[in-house]
Amino acid sequence: MLTLHLLPSVTFVLTKEDIVKEEDQKPSFDFKSYMVQKATTANQALESAVSFRSPIKTQEAMRYSLLAGGKRIRPVLCLAACELFGGQESTAIPAACAVEMIHTMSLIHDDLLAWTTNIVVEENQLTTVFGEEIAVLAGDALLALAFEHIAVSTLGVTPSRIVRAVGEIAKAIGTEGLVAGQVVDITSEGLTDVGLDHLEFIHLHKTAALLEASVVMGAILRGACDDDVERLRKFARCIGLLFQVVDDILDVTKYSKELGKTAGKDLMADKATYPKLIGIEKSWEFADKLKTDAVDLLQGFDPAKAAPLIALANYIAYRQN
Protein backbone atom coordinates (compact mmCIF):
# COMPACT_ATOMS: atom_id res chain seq x y z
CA MET A 1 0.00 0.00 0.00
CA LEU A 2 1.24 3.46 -0.89
CA THR A 3 0.81 5.88 1.96
CA LEU A 4 3.06 8.64 0.71
CA HIS A 5 2.51 10.68 -2.41
CA LEU A 6 5.68 12.51 -3.02
CA LEU A 7 5.25 13.80 -6.52
CA PRO A 8 6.04 17.52 -6.60
CA SER A 9 4.09 20.49 -7.83
CA VAL A 10 6.92 22.10 -9.71
CA THR A 11 6.95 25.92 -9.93
CA PHE A 12 10.56 26.71 -10.81
CA VAL A 13 13.49 25.26 -12.69
CA LEU A 14 16.61 24.34 -10.73
CA THR A 15 19.62 22.94 -12.52
CA LYS A 16 21.99 20.39 -11.07
CA GLU A 17 24.70 23.11 -10.93
CA ASP A 18 22.48 25.30 -8.71
CA ILE A 19 21.94 22.42 -6.33
CA VAL A 20 25.64 21.65 -6.02
CA LYS A 21 26.34 25.38 -5.43
CA GLU A 22 23.71 25.48 -2.68
CA GLU A 23 25.33 22.42 -1.08
CA ASP A 24 28.69 24.24 -0.93
CA GLN A 25 27.16 26.85 1.36
CA LYS A 26 25.94 24.37 4.00
CA PRO A 27 27.55 24.36 7.48
CA SER A 28 30.49 22.01 7.55
CA PHE A 29 30.16 18.47 8.83
CA ASP A 30 32.98 16.02 8.22
CA PHE A 31 30.79 13.59 6.33
CA LYS A 32 33.66 11.66 4.80
CA SER A 33 35.27 10.87 8.17
CA TYR A 34 31.88 9.98 9.60
CA MET A 35 31.12 7.58 6.74
CA VAL A 36 34.56 5.97 6.96
CA GLN A 37 34.25 5.46 10.72
CA LYS A 38 30.73 4.01 10.57
CA ALA A 39 31.44 1.84 7.53
CA THR A 40 34.53 0.49 9.30
CA THR A 41 32.45 -0.36 12.37
CA ALA A 42 29.87 -2.08 10.14
CA ASN A 43 32.52 -3.99 8.20
CA GLN A 44 34.13 -5.30 11.38
CA ALA A 45 30.76 -6.37 12.78
CA LEU A 46 29.77 -8.04 9.49
CA GLU A 47 33.11 -9.85 9.32
CA SER A 48 32.60 -11.37 12.75
CA ALA A 49 28.91 -12.12 12.08
CA VAL A 50 29.76 -14.49 9.22
CA SER A 51 32.77 -16.19 10.80
CA PHE A 52 33.24 -19.72 12.02
CA ARG A 53 30.12 -21.34 10.72
CA SER A 54 29.64 -24.38 8.57
CA PRO A 55 29.28 -25.79 5.98
CA ILE A 56 32.21 -24.16 4.31
CA LYS A 57 30.78 -23.58 0.81
CA THR A 58 27.77 -21.54 1.91
CA GLN A 59 29.91 -19.69 4.41
CA GLU A 60 32.38 -18.83 1.67
CA ALA A 61 29.59 -17.62 -0.63
CA MET A 62 28.02 -15.48 2.11
CA ARG A 63 31.37 -13.91 2.96
CA TYR A 64 32.12 -13.40 -0.74
CA SER A 65 29.01 -11.28 -1.20
CA LEU A 66 28.64 -9.65 2.19
CA LEU A 67 32.26 -8.58 2.59
CA ALA A 68 32.74 -7.36 -0.98
CA GLY A 69 32.77 -3.76 0.21
CA GLY A 70 30.40 -0.94 -0.61
CA LYS A 71 29.41 2.30 1.05
CA ARG A 72 27.29 0.59 3.73
CA ILE A 73 24.67 3.34 3.47
CA ARG A 74 21.99 1.21 5.13
CA PRO A 75 24.04 0.34 8.23
CA VAL A 76 25.21 3.96 8.50
CA LEU A 77 21.58 5.17 8.35
CA CYS A 78 20.64 2.73 11.11
CA LEU A 79 23.49 3.86 13.36
CA ALA A 80 22.88 7.56 12.62
CA ALA A 81 19.17 7.21 13.48
CA CYS A 82 20.02 5.53 16.78
CA GLU A 83 22.53 8.28 17.59
CA LEU A 84 19.98 10.98 16.76
CA PHE A 85 18.19 9.92 19.96
CA GLY A 86 21.39 9.69 21.99
CA GLY A 87 22.00 5.96 21.41
CA GLN A 88 25.33 4.21 21.15
CA GLU A 89 26.64 2.31 18.13
CA SER A 90 26.48 -0.90 20.15
CA THR A 91 22.68 -0.61 20.50
CA ALA A 92 22.00 -0.67 16.77
CA ILE A 93 24.99 -2.47 15.25
CA PRO A 94 23.31 -5.93 15.02
CA ALA A 95 20.30 -4.33 13.26
CA ALA A 96 22.70 -2.34 11.06
CA CYS A 97 24.42 -5.58 10.02
CA ALA A 98 21.04 -7.22 9.46
CA VAL A 99 19.92 -4.62 6.88
CA GLU A 100 23.18 -5.08 4.99
CA MET A 101 22.64 -8.86 5.03
CA ILE A 102 19.13 -8.39 3.61
CA HIS A 103 20.43 -5.94 0.99
CA THR A 104 23.13 -8.45 -0.02
CA MET A 105 20.57 -11.27 -0.14
CA SER A 106 18.42 -9.20 -2.49
CA LEU A 107 21.40 -8.56 -4.77
CA ILE A 108 22.27 -12.28 -4.83
CA HIS A 109 18.72 -13.37 -5.68
CA ASP A 110 18.39 -10.51 -8.22
CA ASP A 111 21.56 -11.64 -9.98
CA LEU A 112 20.34 -15.23 -9.86
CA LEU A 113 17.13 -14.18 -11.62
CA ALA A 114 19.11 -12.25 -14.24
CA TRP A 115 21.34 -15.30 -14.71
CA THR A 116 18.48 -17.76 -15.13
CA THR A 117 16.76 -15.48 -17.62
CA ASN A 118 19.97 -15.19 -19.66
CA ILE A 119 20.56 -11.53 -18.93
CA VAL A 120 24.32 -10.87 -18.91
CA VAL A 121 25.58 -10.47 -15.36
CA GLU A 122 29.02 -9.34 -14.28
CA GLU A 123 31.70 -12.01 -14.15
CA ASN A 124 32.30 -11.74 -10.43
CA GLN A 125 28.67 -12.19 -9.37
CA LEU A 126 28.01 -14.96 -6.88
CA THR A 127 25.87 -17.06 -9.23
CA THR A 128 28.65 -17.10 -11.82
CA VAL A 129 31.28 -18.01 -9.22
CA PHE A 130 29.38 -20.48 -7.01
CA GLY A 131 26.49 -21.67 -9.20
CA GLU A 132 22.73 -21.38 -8.88
CA GLU A 133 22.25 -23.80 -5.99
CA ILE A 134 24.64 -22.00 -3.70
CA ALA A 135 23.25 -18.62 -4.82
CA VAL A 136 19.75 -19.63 -3.70
CA LEU A 137 20.95 -21.13 -0.43
CA ALA A 138 23.46 -18.41 0.46
CA GLY A 139 20.67 -15.85 -0.02
CA ASP A 140 18.31 -17.83 2.21
CA ALA A 141 21.02 -18.22 4.84
CA LEU A 142 21.79 -14.48 4.83
CA LEU A 143 18.10 -13.69 5.23
CA ALA A 144 17.83 -16.02 8.21
CA LEU A 145 21.11 -14.79 9.69
CA ALA A 146 19.81 -11.21 9.60
CA PHE A 147 16.98 -12.16 11.96
CA GLU A 148 19.17 -14.39 14.12
CA HIS A 149 21.68 -11.58 14.46
CA ILE A 150 19.11 -9.04 15.64
CA ALA A 151 17.50 -11.51 18.05
CA VAL A 152 20.68 -12.97 19.53
CA SER A 153 23.25 -10.17 19.31
CA THR A 154 21.23 -7.10 20.32
CA LEU A 155 22.27 -6.68 23.94
CA GLY A 156 21.12 -4.29 26.65
CA VAL A 157 17.94 -3.34 24.78
CA THR A 158 14.38 -3.84 26.08
CA PRO A 159 13.07 -7.00 24.31
CA SER A 160 9.84 -5.30 23.19
CA ARG A 161 11.96 -2.92 21.09
CA ILE A 162 13.79 -5.87 19.51
CA VAL A 163 10.45 -7.50 18.63
CA ARG A 164 9.30 -4.27 16.97
CA ALA A 165 12.57 -4.05 15.04
CA VAL A 166 12.13 -7.65 13.81
CA GLY A 167 8.61 -6.79 12.65
CA GLU A 168 9.87 -3.69 10.80
CA ILE A 169 12.65 -5.39 8.87
CA ALA A 170 10.51 -8.45 8.08
CA LYS A 171 7.79 -6.23 6.61
CA ALA A 172 10.40 -4.37 4.56
CA ILE A 173 11.37 -7.61 2.80
CA GLY A 174 8.08 -9.30 1.92
CA THR A 175 4.99 -8.62 -0.14
CA GLU A 176 4.66 -5.13 1.32
CA GLY A 177 8.33 -4.30 0.73
CA LEU A 178 11.30 -5.43 -1.33
CA VAL A 179 9.61 -8.46 -2.94
CA ALA A 180 6.59 -6.32 -3.94
CA GLY A 181 8.94 -3.88 -5.67
CA GLN A 182 10.85 -6.66 -7.41
CA VAL A 183 7.72 -8.41 -8.68
CA VAL A 184 6.12 -5.23 -10.01
CA ASP A 185 9.47 -4.20 -11.53
CA ILE A 186 9.84 -7.55 -13.32
CA THR A 187 6.27 -7.64 -14.57
CA SER A 188 6.45 -4.00 -15.77
CA GLU A 189 9.38 -4.43 -18.14
CA GLY A 190 8.38 -3.61 -21.67
CA LEU A 191 4.98 -2.18 -20.65
CA THR A 192 4.15 1.07 -22.40
CA ASP A 193 1.65 2.44 -19.88
CA VAL A 194 3.82 2.70 -16.77
CA GLY A 195 2.91 5.98 -15.05
CA LEU A 196 4.47 7.93 -12.19
CA ASP A 197 2.36 6.25 -9.49
CA HIS A 198 3.45 2.85 -10.77
CA LEU A 199 7.11 3.91 -10.87
CA GLU A 200 6.84 5.38 -7.38
CA PHE A 201 5.37 2.09 -6.13
CA ILE A 202 8.36 0.16 -7.50
CA HIS A 203 10.96 2.49 -6.00
CA LEU A 204 9.24 2.94 -2.64
CA HIS A 205 9.14 -0.84 -2.27
CA LYS A 206 12.28 -2.02 -4.02
CA THR A 207 14.59 0.69 -2.68
CA ALA A 208 12.97 2.83 0.01
CA ALA A 209 11.50 0.02 2.15
CA LEU A 210 14.89 -1.24 3.32
CA LEU A 211 16.21 2.29 3.91
CA GLU A 212 13.05 2.91 5.93
CA ALA A 213 13.65 -0.22 8.01
CA SER A 214 17.27 0.84 8.58
CA VAL A 215 16.33 4.26 9.94
CA VAL A 216 13.24 3.17 11.84
CA MET A 217 15.00 0.25 13.55
CA GLY A 218 17.78 2.56 14.72
CA ALA A 219 15.18 4.87 16.27
CA ILE A 220 13.07 2.09 17.79
CA LEU A 221 16.01 0.31 19.38
CA ARG A 222 16.97 3.54 21.14
CA GLY A 223 13.40 3.97 22.35
CA ALA A 224 12.28 6.93 20.22
CA CYS A 225 8.62 7.89 20.73
CA ASP A 226 6.05 6.89 18.09
CA ASP A 227 5.79 10.43 16.65
CA ASP A 228 9.53 10.63 16.12
CA VAL A 229 9.59 7.14 14.60
CA GLU A 230 6.92 8.21 12.11
CA ARG A 231 8.81 11.40 11.23
CA LEU A 232 11.92 9.33 10.57
CA ARG A 233 9.87 6.89 8.52
CA LYS A 234 8.79 9.74 6.24
CA PHE A 235 12.38 11.01 6.11
CA ALA A 236 13.57 7.55 5.03
CA ARG A 237 10.89 7.23 2.36
CA CYS A 238 11.93 10.63 0.94
CA ILE A 239 15.61 9.67 0.75
CA GLY A 240 14.74 6.19 -0.55
CA LEU A 241 12.81 7.65 -3.46
CA LEU A 242 15.48 10.34 -3.86
CA PHE A 243 18.12 7.62 -4.13
CA GLN A 244 16.25 6.06 -7.02
CA VAL A 245 15.41 9.31 -8.84
CA VAL A 246 19.09 10.28 -8.77
CA ASP A 247 20.02 6.76 -9.88
CA ASP A 248 17.67 7.12 -12.86
CA ILE A 249 19.20 10.50 -13.72
CA LEU A 250 22.78 9.24 -13.42
CA ASP A 251 21.88 6.27 -15.57
CA VAL A 252 21.11 8.48 -18.55
CA THR A 253 23.54 11.33 -17.95
CA LYS A 254 26.76 9.52 -17.20
CA TYR A 255 29.14 7.56 -19.35
CA SER A 256 29.94 3.93 -18.62
CA LYS A 257 33.53 4.69 -17.75
CA GLU A 258 32.68 7.18 -15.03
CA LEU A 259 29.97 5.02 -13.47
CA GLY A 260 31.81 1.73 -13.62
CA LYS A 261 28.64 0.12 -14.90
CA THR A 262 26.71 0.13 -18.14
CA ALA A 263 25.15 3.58 -18.27
CA GLY A 264 21.73 3.77 -19.80
CA LYS A 265 21.03 0.14 -18.88
CA ASP A 266 17.50 0.94 -17.73
CA LEU A 267 16.90 2.70 -21.03
CA MET A 268 18.23 -0.33 -22.85
CA ALA A 269 16.12 -2.67 -20.73
CA ASP A 270 13.03 -0.75 -21.76
CA LYS A 271 12.31 0.21 -18.18
CA ALA A 272 10.34 3.19 -16.96
CA THR A 273 12.51 5.86 -15.30
CA TYR A 274 11.90 9.39 -14.04
CA PRO A 275 13.85 11.07 -16.88
CA LYS A 276 11.88 9.02 -19.39
CA LEU A 277 8.53 9.99 -17.85
CA ILE A 278 9.11 13.64 -16.88
CA GLY A 279 12.44 14.62 -18.45
CA ILE A 280 15.82 15.38 -16.89
CA GLU A 281 15.08 18.90 -15.63
CA LYS A 282 11.90 17.93 -13.83
CA SER A 283 13.63 14.86 -12.44
CA TRP A 284 16.25 17.14 -10.87
CA GLU A 285 13.50 19.38 -9.49
CA PHE A 286 11.78 16.35 -8.01
CA ALA A 287 15.07 15.21 -6.48
CA ASP A 288 15.54 18.62 -4.90
CA LYS A 289 12.00 18.61 -3.53
CA LEU A 290 12.55 15.20 -1.96
CA LYS A 291 15.85 16.28 -0.44
CA THR A 292 14.30 19.47 0.98
CA ASP A 293 11.34 17.51 2.40
CA ALA A 294 13.72 15.01 3.98
CA VAL A 295 15.83 17.70 5.63
CA ASP A 296 12.71 19.59 6.79
CA LEU A 297 11.52 16.46 8.58
CA LEU A 298 14.64 16.65 10.75
CA GLN A 299 13.88 20.18 11.97
CA GLY A 300 13.43 20.30 15.72
CA PHE A 301 16.01 17.62 16.51
CA ASP A 302 19.36 18.58 18.06
CA PRO A 303 21.22 19.97 14.98
CA ALA A 304 24.52 18.34 15.95
CA LYS A 305 22.87 14.92 16.29
CA ALA A 306 20.83 15.39 13.10
CA ALA A 307 23.88 16.46 11.05
CA PRO A 308 24.82 12.93 9.90
CA LEU A 309 21.31 12.19 8.58
CA ILE A 310 21.16 15.57 6.83
CA ALA A 311 24.58 14.95 5.32
CA LEU A 312 23.41 11.50 4.16
CA ALA A 313 20.37 13.05 2.46
CA ASN A 314 22.65 15.54 0.71
CA TYR A 315 25.07 12.80 -0.25
CA ILE A 316 22.27 10.73 -1.79
CA ALA A 317 21.04 13.80 -3.71
CA TYR A 318 24.40 14.97 -5.04
CA ARG A 319 26.35 11.76 -5.49
CA GLN A 320 28.05 11.13 -8.79
CA ASN A 321 27.57 7.38 -8.91
Added chain:
Amino acid sequence: MLTLHLLPSVTFVLTKEDIVKEEDQKPSFDFKSYMVQKATTANQALESAVSFRSPIKTQEAMRYSLLAGGKRIRPVLCLAACELFGGQESTAIPAACAVEMIHTMSLIHDDLLAWTTNIVVEENQLTTVFGEEIAVLAGDALLALAFEHIAVSTLGVTPSRIVRAVGEIAKAIGTEGLVAGQVVDITSEGLTDVGLDHLEFIHLHKTAALLEASVVMGAILRGACDDDVERLRKFARCIGLLFQVVDDILDVTKYSKELGKTAGKDLMADKATYPKLIGIEKSWEFADKLKTDAVDLLQGFDPAKAAPLIALANYIAYRQN
Protein backbone atom coordinates in the same frame (compact mmCIF):
# COMPACT_ATOMS: atom_id res chain seq x y z
CA MET B 1 28.23 -28.73 14.81
CA LEU B 2 26.90 -32.14 15.80
CA THR B 3 26.09 -32.27 19.46
CA LEU B 4 24.03 -35.47 19.47
CA HIS B 5 25.30 -38.90 18.57
CA LEU B 6 22.26 -41.01 18.20
CA LEU B 7 23.65 -44.09 16.51
CA PRO B 8 22.50 -47.19 18.41
CA SER B 9 24.41 -50.07 19.89
CA VAL B 10 22.13 -52.77 18.60
CA THR B 11 21.82 -55.92 20.72
CA PHE B 12 18.60 -57.46 19.42
CA VAL B 13 16.65 -57.75 16.23
CA LEU B 14 13.18 -56.23 16.12
CA THR B 15 11.07 -56.50 12.99
CA LYS B 16 8.64 -53.86 11.79
CA GLU B 17 5.77 -56.25 12.64
CA ASP B 18 6.91 -56.47 16.29
CA ILE B 19 6.97 -52.71 16.52
CA VAL B 20 3.48 -52.29 15.11
CA LYS B 21 2.23 -54.98 17.52
CA GLU B 22 3.80 -53.16 20.45
CA GLU B 23 2.08 -49.97 19.31
CA ASP B 24 -1.32 -51.70 19.40
CA GLN B 25 -0.90 -52.24 23.13
CA LYS B 26 -0.35 -48.56 23.96
CA PRO B 27 -2.96 -46.69 26.01
CA SER B 28 -5.51 -45.08 23.74
CA PHE B 29 -5.25 -41.45 22.68
CA ASP B 30 -7.44 -40.16 19.88
CA PHE B 31 -4.52 -39.09 17.75
CA LYS B 32 -6.52 -38.77 14.55
CA SER B 33 -9.03 -36.33 16.05
CA TYR B 34 -6.21 -34.39 17.68
CA MET B 35 -4.32 -34.07 14.38
CA VAL B 36 -7.45 -33.03 12.49
CA GLN B 37 -8.30 -30.38 15.07
CA LYS B 38 -4.80 -28.92 15.23
CA ALA B 39 -4.27 -29.05 11.47
CA THR B 40 -7.59 -27.26 10.98
CA THR B 41 -6.52 -24.54 13.41
CA ALA B 42 -3.19 -24.21 11.58
CA ASN B 43 -4.88 -24.11 8.16
CA GLN B 44 -7.27 -21.36 9.23
CA ALA B 45 -4.41 -19.31 10.70
CA LEU B 46 -2.27 -19.81 7.58
CA GLU B 47 -5.17 -18.82 5.34
CA SER B 48 -5.61 -15.52 7.14
CA ALA B 49 -1.84 -14.93 7.37
CA VAL B 50 -1.48 -14.81 3.58
CA SER B 51 -4.63 -12.87 2.79
CA PHE B 52 -5.10 -9.36 1.47
CA ARG B 53 -1.59 -8.47 0.56
CA SER B 54 -0.11 -7.27 -2.67
CA PRO B 55 1.18 -7.62 -5.31
CA ILE B 56 -1.20 -10.25 -6.55
CA LYS B 57 1.20 -12.61 -8.33
CA THR B 58 3.48 -13.26 -5.35
CA GLN B 59 0.47 -13.50 -3.10
CA GLU B 60 -1.07 -16.08 -5.40
CA ALA B 61 2.15 -18.10 -5.49
CA MET B 62 2.52 -18.02 -1.71
CA ARG B 63 -1.06 -19.15 -1.20
CA TYR B 64 -0.66 -21.83 -3.88
CA SER B 65 2.19 -23.46 -2.00
CA LEU B 66 1.30 -22.71 1.61
CA LEU B 67 -2.35 -23.73 1.39
CA ALA B 68 -1.80 -26.87 -0.69
CA GLY B 69 -2.58 -29.03 2.32
CA GLY B 70 -0.37 -31.51 4.13
CA LYS B 71 -0.33 -33.02 7.59
CA ARG B 72 0.99 -29.82 9.24
CA ILE B 73 3.24 -31.90 11.49
CA ARG B 74 5.47 -28.92 12.33
CA PRO B 75 2.62 -26.62 13.47
CA VAL B 76 1.06 -29.48 15.43
CA LEU B 77 4.40 -30.14 17.18
CA CYS B 78 4.66 -26.45 18.08
CA LEU B 79 1.13 -26.35 19.52
CA ALA B 80 1.56 -29.67 21.36
CA ALA B 81 4.81 -28.48 22.97
CA CYS B 82 3.13 -25.28 24.13
CA GLU B 83 0.21 -27.26 25.57
CA LEU B 84 2.60 -29.62 27.36
CA PHE B 85 3.35 -26.70 29.66
CA GLY B 86 -0.28 -25.67 30.02
CA GLY B 87 -0.25 -23.10 27.19
CA GLN B 88 -3.13 -22.21 24.89
CA GLU B 89 -3.18 -22.62 21.11
CA SER B 90 -3.33 -18.84 20.76
CA THR B 91 0.09 -18.45 22.40
CA ALA B 92 1.92 -20.53 19.83
CA ILE B 93 -0.20 -20.32 16.68
CA PRO B 94 1.83 -17.52 15.01
CA ALA B 95 5.04 -19.50 15.61
CA ALA B 96 3.28 -22.66 14.39
CA CYS B 97 2.34 -20.88 11.16
CA ALA B 98 5.88 -19.53 10.86
CA VAL B 99 7.47 -23.00 10.84
CA GLU B 100 5.06 -24.11 8.12
CA MET B 101 5.97 -21.00 6.10
CA ILE B 102 9.66 -21.84 6.44
CA HIS B 103 9.01 -25.48 5.53
CA THR B 104 7.06 -24.37 2.44
CA MET B 105 9.81 -21.92 1.49
CA SER B 106 12.37 -24.72 1.67
CA LEU B 107 10.22 -26.91 -0.60
CA ILE B 108 9.82 -24.05 -3.11
CA HIS B 109 13.55 -23.31 -3.25
CA ASP B 110 14.36 -27.06 -3.34
CA ASP B 111 12.05 -27.53 -6.32
CA LEU B 112 13.54 -24.47 -7.97
CA LEU B 113 17.01 -26.00 -7.63
CA ALA B 114 15.78 -29.29 -9.07
CA TRP B 115 14.15 -27.38 -11.92
CA THR B 116 17.26 -25.35 -12.77
CA THR B 117 19.43 -28.47 -12.73
CA ASN B 118 17.01 -30.22 -15.10
CA ILE B 119 15.83 -32.80 -12.58
CA VAL B 120 12.23 -33.74 -13.39
CA VAL B 121 9.86 -32.10 -10.92
CA GLU B 122 6.15 -32.72 -10.55
CA GLU B 123 3.87 -30.79 -12.87
CA ASN B 124 2.09 -28.89 -10.13
CA GLN B 125 5.23 -27.51 -8.47
CA LEU B 126 5.36 -23.76 -8.04
CA THR B 127 8.34 -23.24 -10.35
CA THR B 128 6.56 -25.03 -13.18
CA VAL B 129 3.34 -23.06 -12.62
CA PHE B 130 4.70 -19.57 -11.84
CA GLY B 131 8.23 -19.59 -13.25
CA GLU B 132 11.64 -19.22 -11.64
CA GLU B 133 11.45 -15.53 -10.78
CA ILE B 134 8.27 -15.88 -8.77
CA ALA B 135 9.58 -19.09 -7.16
CA VAL B 136 12.63 -17.25 -5.82
CA LEU B 137 10.61 -14.23 -4.66
CA ALA B 138 7.67 -16.17 -3.18
CA GLY B 139 10.18 -18.20 -1.14
CA ASP B 140 11.90 -15.04 0.08
CA ALA B 141 8.55 -13.46 0.93
CA LEU B 142 7.43 -16.53 2.89
CA LEU B 143 10.69 -16.54 4.83
CA ALA B 144 10.24 -12.88 5.74
CA LEU B 145 6.55 -13.35 6.53
CA ALA B 146 7.41 -16.11 8.99
CA PHE B 147 9.42 -13.65 11.08
CA GLU B 148 6.93 -10.83 10.66
CA HIS B 149 4.15 -13.15 11.77
CA ILE B 150 5.92 -14.21 14.97
CA ALA B 151 6.93 -10.63 15.80
CA VAL B 152 3.62 -8.93 15.01
CA SER B 153 0.97 -11.58 15.70
CA THR B 154 2.21 -13.21 18.90
CA LEU B 155 0.04 -11.52 21.49
CA GLY B 156 0.00 -11.70 25.28
CA VAL B 157 3.49 -13.22 25.46
CA THR B 158 6.47 -11.67 27.27
CA PRO B 159 8.61 -10.04 24.51
CA SER B 160 11.83 -11.72 25.73
CA ARG B 161 10.24 -15.09 24.89
CA ILE B 162 9.35 -13.86 21.40
CA VAL B 163 12.94 -12.71 20.86
CA ARG B 164 14.21 -16.17 21.91
CA ALA B 165 11.72 -17.83 19.56
CA VAL B 166 12.92 -15.63 16.66
CA GLY B 167 16.52 -16.63 17.43
CA GLU B 168 15.58 -20.33 17.49
CA ILE B 169 13.76 -20.42 14.17
CA ALA B 170 16.36 -18.21 12.46
CA LYS B 171 19.14 -20.55 13.56
CA ALA B 172 17.14 -23.54 12.31
CA ILE B 173 17.15 -22.09 8.77
CA GLY B 174 20.69 -20.90 8.16
CA THR B 175 24.19 -22.33 8.03
CA GLU B 176 23.66 -24.22 11.28
CA GLY B 177 20.30 -25.63 10.18
CA LEU B 178 18.30 -26.26 7.02
CA VAL B 179 20.72 -24.62 4.58
CA ALA B 180 23.64 -26.58 6.07
CA GLY B 181 21.73 -29.82 5.48
CA GLN B 182 20.79 -28.84 1.94
CA VAL B 183 24.32 -27.84 0.97
CA VAL B 184 25.92 -31.00 2.37
CA ASP B 185 23.13 -33.07 0.78
CA ILE B 186 23.71 -31.49 -2.65
CA THR B 187 27.49 -31.78 -2.48
CA SER B 188 27.31 -35.41 -1.26
CA GLU B 189 25.36 -36.80 -4.21
CA GLY B 190 27.35 -39.42 -6.01
CA LEU B 191 30.07 -39.57 -3.33
CA THR B 192 31.08 -43.13 -2.43
CA ASP B 193 32.48 -42.45 1.03
CA VAL B 194 29.41 -41.05 2.81
CA GLY B 195 29.37 -42.56 6.31
CA LEU B 196 26.77 -42.61 9.08
CA ASP B 197 28.06 -39.43 10.74
CA HIS B 198 27.80 -37.60 7.43
CA LEU B 199 24.27 -38.90 6.82
CA GLU B 200 23.25 -38.00 10.37
CA PHE B 201 24.59 -34.46 9.81
CA ILE B 202 22.42 -34.05 6.70
CA HIS B 203 19.25 -35.32 8.36
CA LEU B 204 19.75 -33.50 11.66
CA HIS B 205 20.14 -30.24 9.72
CA LYS B 206 17.86 -30.70 6.74
CA THR B 207 14.96 -32.32 8.61
CA ALA B 208 15.41 -32.26 12.38
CA ALA B 209 16.41 -28.59 12.76
CA LEU B 210 12.98 -27.26 11.81
CA LEU B 211 11.16 -29.87 13.91
CA GLU B 212 13.44 -28.83 16.78
CA ALA B 213 12.55 -25.17 16.27
CA SER B 214 8.83 -26.07 16.18
CA VAL B 215 8.92 -27.90 19.50
CA VAL B 216 11.35 -25.57 21.26
CA MET B 217 9.46 -22.42 20.22
CA GLY B 218 6.23 -23.88 21.58
CA ALA B 219 7.92 -24.52 24.92
CA ILE B 220 9.72 -21.16 25.07
CA LEU B 221 6.62 -19.12 24.26
CA ARG B 222 4.82 -20.77 27.16
CA GLY B 223 7.76 -20.00 29.45
CA ALA B 224 9.17 -23.51 29.98
CA CYS B 225 12.35 -23.56 32.10
CA ASP B 226 15.73 -24.05 30.38
CA ASP B 227 16.05 -27.69 31.49
CA ASP B 228 12.67 -28.58 30.01
CA VAL B 229 13.46 -26.69 26.80
CA GLU B 230 16.67 -28.72 26.45
CA ARG B 231 14.82 -32.01 27.07
CA LEU B 232 12.33 -31.09 24.37
CA ARG B 233 15.18 -30.12 22.07
CA LYS B 234 16.62 -33.63 22.42
CA PHE B 235 13.15 -35.13 21.91
CA ALA B 236 12.75 -33.13 18.69
CA ARG B 237 16.15 -34.16 17.37
CA CYS B 238 15.26 -37.80 18.00
CA ILE B 239 11.96 -37.58 16.14
CA GLY B 240 13.56 -35.48 13.39
CA LEU B 241 16.15 -38.14 12.72
CA LEU B 242 13.50 -40.84 13.17
CA PHE B 243 11.37 -39.12 10.51
CA GLN B 244 14.22 -39.36 8.04
CA VAL B 245 15.27 -42.94 8.89
CA VAL B 246 11.67 -44.10 8.35
CA ASP B 247 11.53 -42.03 5.14
CA ASP B 248 14.66 -43.82 3.91
CA ILE B 249 13.14 -47.20 4.78
CA LEU B 250 9.81 -46.42 3.12
CA ASP B 251 11.66 -45.24 0.05
CA VAL B 252 13.12 -48.68 -0.61
CA THR B 253 10.36 -50.90 0.78
CA LYS B 254 7.27 -49.42 -0.76
CA TYR B 255 5.97 -49.44 -4.30
CA SER B 256 5.35 -46.21 -6.18
CA LYS B 257 1.61 -46.73 -6.22
CA GLU B 258 1.26 -46.98 -2.47
CA LEU B 259 3.52 -44.03 -1.74
CA GLY B 260 2.16 -41.72 -4.38
CA LYS B 261 5.70 -40.78 -5.30
CA THR B 262 8.57 -42.43 -7.05
CA ALA B 263 9.73 -45.06 -4.58
CA GLY B 264 13.43 -45.72 -4.55
CA LYS B 265 14.15 -42.18 -5.78
CA ASP B 266 17.01 -41.73 -3.32
CA LEU B 267 18.46 -45.02 -4.52
CA MET B 268 18.10 -43.82 -8.09
CA ALA B 269 19.65 -40.45 -7.24
CA ASP B 270 22.71 -42.25 -5.88
CA LYS B 271 22.12 -40.83 -2.43
CA ALA B 272 23.28 -42.29 0.86
CA THR B 273 20.43 -43.67 2.99
CA TYR B 274 20.23 -45.67 6.21
CA PRO B 275 19.10 -48.91 4.49
CA LYS B 276 21.98 -48.54 2.04
CA LEU B 277 24.54 -48.03 4.81
CA ILE B 278 23.31 -50.44 7.51
CA GLY B 279 20.56 -52.53 5.87
CA ILE B 280 16.80 -52.58 6.41
CA GLU B 281 16.74 -54.56 9.67
CA LYS B 282 19.26 -52.37 11.42
CA SER B 283 17.50 -49.29 10.07
CA TRP B 284 14.30 -50.47 11.78
CA GLU B 285 16.21 -51.12 14.99
CA PHE B 286 17.68 -47.63 14.83
CA ALA B 287 14.21 -46.18 14.23
CA ASP B 288 12.89 -48.05 17.29
CA LYS B 289 15.78 -46.83 19.42
CA LEU B 290 15.13 -43.24 18.37
CA LYS B 291 11.42 -43.58 19.09
CA THR B 292 12.10 -45.10 22.52
CA ASP B 293 14.64 -42.38 23.36
CA ALA B 294 12.15 -39.72 22.29
CA VAL B 295 9.35 -41.12 24.43
CA ASP B 296 11.71 -41.61 27.40
CA LEU B 297 12.58 -37.91 27.25
CA LEU B 298 8.93 -37.11 27.99
CA GLN B 299 8.87 -39.15 31.21
CA GLY B 300 8.11 -36.96 34.20
CA PHE B 301 5.70 -34.65 32.38
CA ASP B 302 1.95 -34.86 33.01
CA PRO B 303 1.03 -38.00 30.96
CA ALA B 304 -2.21 -36.48 29.67
CA LYS B 305 -0.40 -33.38 28.42
CA ALA B 306 2.49 -35.42 26.99
CA ALA B 307 0.17 -37.82 25.14
CA PRO B 308 0.02 -35.78 21.89
CA LEU B 309 3.81 -35.58 21.60
CA ILE B 310 4.17 -39.31 22.36
CA ALA B 311 1.50 -40.08 19.77
CA LEU B 312 3.33 -37.88 17.25
CA ALA B 313 6.58 -39.80 17.88
CA ASN B 314 4.72 -43.08 17.34
CA TYR B 315 3.05 -41.72 14.23
CA ILE B 316 6.39 -40.67 12.76
CA ALA B 317 7.84 -44.12 13.55
CA TYR B 318 4.98 -46.21 12.20
CA ARG B 319 3.63 -44.14 9.35
CA GLN B 320 3.16 -45.78 5.98
CA ASN B 321 4.04 -42.79 3.81
